[in-house]
Amino acid sequence: MAASHHRARSAGLLVAVGLVVLVGALVGGRAALGRALPQGVVSGPLPTCRIDDVGAPHAALAEWDRTVLDTMYGLDRSYAPTDLTKVGEAGIGGDGSVRAFVILDLEALYRAARRAGVDVSVASAYRSYDAQTRTLDSLVSAYGRDFALESAARPGHSEHQLGTTIDFDGGAAWLADNAWRFGFVMSYPPARSPEHTCYKPEPWHFRYLGRDPSAAIRTAGVSPREWLWEHANDDN
Helix, strand or coil, rough: CCCHHHHHEEEEEEHHHHHHHHHCCCCHHHHHHHHCCCCCCCCCCCCCCCCCCCCCCCCCHHHCCCCCCCCCCCCCCCCCCEEEEHHHCCCEEECEEHHHHHHHHHHHHHHHHHCCCCCCCCEECCCCHHHHHHHHHHHHHHCCCCHHHCCCCCCCHHHHCCCEEEEEECCCHHHHHHHHHEEEEEEEEEHCCCCCCCCCCCCEEEEEHHHHHHHHHHHCCCCHHHHHHCCCCCCC
């Protein structure tokens, strides 16, 4: 009787352990799936801002005007445009590179600013994953991690890695009113940041999305992150 009771108890323990392992695997599997979200998948309402590392929706080089980047969605180290062109080709002062198709509208923006008597130059443009790592590390060393994370994107999460984003120097008021006419939108506008953009306001930071999308974002009165999430699955 004692031996039979012992065997039954052992079998029960094995079943219980098996259930724990199975549940753990399922939970872990779900977590892994969440972190390995297939690129291009966008559904539901705009996610709340949180620190994470999930593959950005629409992360192919050809989808530069649909890629969603924030504190959660990011690019991997290998993402690097192959058509980078010096911003000087647009006649504008400053240093750095952008993707080739940005140059014509950047030149048009610069010429319009000059006609308006506004001095605009490029403070920063394309940054690789590794360059963004150095940028963040320097801020951490100088001011601490909390300040650094409030002031710069983590590697892979910076729009500068797209090769379509520029930090302008000068002309802030003119750019806020006119950059959209040339396809550039302020990524982190004061009225929508940080609640909807995940970052503090940056009136110098503009992402190129093309003239029609920029006009649509301007009309909607939202941030690019909000607009891209809503329209990410639209047919091109």
